[in-house]
Amino acid sequence: MNPLQTMWSITRRKSLMNCARQYIIRYSRNQKSFKKQTNFLHHSPSDLMIRSIRNVMVERLEDLRNSVEWSEKMVSLKIKLSLKHEFGIERKNNLKSDKINLFNSLIKKSNSRIDALWDTDIIKKISTGQIKEWSCLDRSEFLPNGHLDIYCSPDITFKLQNKWHLVRIDFQGEKYPKYDDLESLSMVNWAKQKKYLPSLTDQFIVHTVKFIDGQWHHQRFTPNEDLLQQSKQLLEKDVEQMNKLVNRMGPLSDLSLVPLSSSVHYCKKCSCKSLCPAYGELEISKIEQKAIEYHNAKTMYELK
Numbered sequence: 001m002n003p004l005q006t007m008w009s010i011t012r013r014k015s016l017m018n019c020a021r022q023y024i025i026r027y028s029r030n031q032k033s034f035k036k037q038t039n040f041l042h043h044s045p046s047d048l049m050i051r052s053i054r055n056v057m058v059e060r061l062e063d064l065r066n067s068v069e070w071s072e073k074m075v076s077l078k079i080k081l082s083l084k085h086e087f088g089i090e091r092k093n094n095l096k097s098d099k100i101n102l103f104n105s106l107i108k109k110s111n112s113r114i115d116a117l118w119d120t121d122i123i124k125k126i127s128t129g130q131i132k133e134w135s136c137l138d139r140s141e142f143l144p145n146g147h148l149d150i151y152c153s154p155d156i157t158f159k160l161q162n163k164w165h166l167v168r169i170d171f172q173g174e175k176y177p178k179y180d181d182l183e184s185l186s187m188v189n190w191a192k193q194k195k196y197l198p199s200l201t202d203q204f205i206v207h208t209v210k211f212i213d214g215q216w217h218h219q220r221f222t223p224n225e226d227l228l229q230q231s232k233q234l235l236e237k238d239v240e241q242m243n244k245l246v247n248r249m250g251p252l253s254d255l256s257l258v259p260l261s262s263s264v265h266y267c268k269k270c271s272c273k274s275l276c277p278a279y280g281e282l283e284i285s286k287i288e289q290k291a292i293e294y295h296n297a298k299t300m301y302e303l304k
């Protein structure tokens with residue numbers, strides 16, 4: 001029997017919304033054993049880049065917390081080292097020439113993304129000391145909520161003018177995500193259970209800082225009880241949908257019955273494309289899938 005899904009995170013939700021099959025490959029079938037692998041086969045260069053910039057961001061913020069500021073050279077060095085680590089590269093000289101070009105362009109992109117992030121309002125206020133009371137959090141900390149484990153920790157919290165601000169930094173923001181307010185407000189439900197944070201909803205402000213089409217975009221949300229309730233319901237519905245998908249595969253874990261992405265746009269940047277027969281043939285695969293569904297429905301009808 002396929003395991004019941006009990007985890008919710010913004011990354012899982014994104015995967016579920018963009019492509020049900022990707023969600024199943026990445027999180028469901030291997031839920032227990034899925035390990036993030038630093039492997040070209042499973043993660044696109046851009047995925048590895050995002051992971052390495054995120055690590056650099058966290059390390060830089062942690063140093064800042066300890067009053068250690070990085071020079072431009074230090075930022076570049078850290079990015080290079082982090083990318084090498086993610087790509088599993090010992091020596092850059094060992095790379096073939098086309099990979100060297102790719103690697104160099106990723107270093108450049110990462111540098112400009114981090115520089116631009118440090119130029120955003122919140123990070124600027126933190127790094128220049130205008131925001132004094134702040135901390136950087138570990139995203140892997142989950143919140144048990146009934147039967148669900150919810151991963152929705154902010155990346156940064158800070159206190160300003162008697163309000164607590166919860167900030168999530170998204171290196172792969174999407175243009176028009178459905179319910180992004182409710183998704184972001186899940187951070188308040190998380191924060192209200194933390195001992196060092198207040199328990200009253202109106203003491204929080206939520207921010208998302210998302211990188212979309214080459215720029216960082218800042219959104220701000222003010223929670224209220226009604227929205228928090230809706231946010232909880234959204235999480236429950238997501239997990240319900242995740243479980244329906246798993247059931248749809250049946251006892252044989254038949255991937256061919258799991259819906260495909262609505263657009264090749266997601267296939268291009270999909271970290272599971274090497275494991276998905278639909279990659280490069282999305283439209284044909286959709287027709288094949290419809291044929292399988294029709295055949296299965298007909299067989300069921302004839303068996304009645």
Ligand code: SF4
Pocket residue numbers: 018019020021022025260261266267268270271272273276277278279280282
């Ligand atoms: S390659 Fe496309 S259809 Fe296949 S899992 Fe990835 S996004 Fe979905």
